[in-house]
Amino acid sequence: MSAAAWALVLSGAAFHALWNIVAKRTQGGTAFVWLFGVVSVVAFAPLALWEAGHGLQALTPAMSAAVCASALIHVVYSLVLQRGYRDAPFSVVYPVARGSGPMFSIATAICLWGERPNAWGWMGVLAVLAGIVVSAGSPAGARKKDADTRAMSGVGWGLATGLCIAGYTVVDGWAVKQLGMSPLLFYGAGLALRTGLLAPMALSERDALREQWRRSRRAILIVGLLSPAAYTLVLMAVRMAPLSYVAPVREVSMLIGTFLGAHLLRESIRGRNVAGAALMLSGVIAIALA
Numbered sequence: 001m002s003a004a005a006w007a008l009v010l011s012g013a014a015f016h017a018l019w020n021i022v023a024k025r026t027q028g029g030t031a032f033v034w035l036f037g038v039v040s041v042v043a044f045a046p047l048a049l050w051e052a053g054h055g056l057q058a059l060t061p062a063m064s065a066a067v068c069a070s071a072l073i074h075v076v077y078s079l080v081l082q083r084g085y086r087d088a089p090f091s092v093v094y095p096v097a098r099g100s101g102p103m104f105s106i107a108t109a110i111c112l113w114g115e116r117p118n119a120w121g122w123m124g125v126l127a128v129l130a131g132i133v134v135s136a137g138s139p140a141g142a143r144k145k146d147a148d149t150r151a152m153s154g155v156g157w158g159l160a161t162g163l164c165i166a167g168y169t170v171v172d173g174w175a176v177k178q179l180g181m182s183p184l185l186f187y188g189a190g191l192a193l194r195t196g197l198l199a200p201m202a203l204s205e206r207d208a209l210r211e212q213w214r215r216s217r218r219a220i221l222i223v224g225l226l227s228p229a230a231y232t233l234v235l236m237a238v239r240m241a242p243l244s245y246v247a248p249v250r251e252v253s254m255l256i257g258t259f260l261g262a263h264l265l266r267e268s269i270r271g272r273n274v275a276g277a278a279l280m281l282s283g284v285i286a287i288a289l290a
Contacts, residue, residue: 001241001249008237009249015230017256019223026219031212033078034202037195039224041188044232048188059189066175067186070168071193077164078198084157096158101165103129108170109242120286121245127283128249134275173238173246183235187228249283 001009026032059067084093106125110116117125172190175181202209213220237246 001245005237005241005246008233008240009246010252012230012233012237013250013252014256015226015233016250019226019230022219022222022226026216026223028212028216028219029208030198030202031205031208032216032220034195034198035209035212036220036224036227037191037198039221040228041192041195043225044184044188044191044228048182048185059185060179063175063179063181063186066171066179066181067189067193070171070175070186070190071197073164073168073171074190074194075197077161077168080157080164081161084154084161088154088157093154093158093161096155097161097165100159100162101169104162104166105169105173108166109173112170112174117242117245121242124283124286125245127279127286128252129283131275131279131283134279172235176235176239183232183239187232187235191228 023032081093081097084097172186175186176183234246234250237250
């Protein structure tokens with residue numbers, strides 16, 4: 001990975017960790033998600049429209065299909081993740097989702113685009129993925145015979161969420177890498193479409209929307225700006241480096257979030273968090289040498 005791609009991915013990871021901490025503090029539902037989506041659309045629409053209007057890039061049928069596919073997968077992802085959190089423990093769903101997502105992304109990139117990481121790249125990818133699993137807490141206990149039904153359900157929903165993560169990661173990578181679509185134009189169009197798809201559900205509870213805005217206006221603005229900024233930086237990095245490297249490195253946001261969360265949310269750091277941090281750091285170094 002080049003220095004520029006490296007900087008983009010790590011900056012995106014930091015932004016991702018920050019907005020997730022703010023979102024966790026807020027603990028909002030559909031109203032919160034839709035409101036910060038509206039903020040993101042308002043913030044990024046002028047940039048996307050300016051780029052489209054100045055003739056820098058015209059949407060082709062393939063680009064339009066990519067925007068629609070990405071928006072639909074993002075909506076399914078949100079619904080699957082919320083269902084998983086409703087039916088199973090967070091401690092099972094989240095690590096399975098975040099750990100399996102990059103692995104599915106890498107497998108797809110190798111099969112579809114013929115990307116072939118070298119030895120350093122493979123060691124780095126495996127170390128980062130291992131660090132994610134270790135720091136989040138391995139869900140292996142869910143596979144024991146005496147595991148309860150909810151834990152097993154969590155593994156299933158986590159894997160389904162990971163497939164969605166891989167799905168939009170690969171589609172988005174195809175749009176900006178293979179089709180050469182501007183990350184700003186692509187993200188802006190997709191964000192507007194998926195915000196529109198969620199509008200009927202959100203607008204059916206207008207009282208909840210007003211209350212959420214009254215209580216969490218600051219958080220809505222922060223998340224609405226940092227969330228698209230984080231993903232746009234990653235899309236820019238995908239144009240400069242193999243997806244099989246970018247996908248796992250962006251998950252370093254879990255490492256950043258662990259230590260920031262310990263300070264800002266007053267959560268304790270366990271031994272597995274330190275071990276996971278060491279694994280991810282070694283993986284990041286290996287990928288830098290690839």
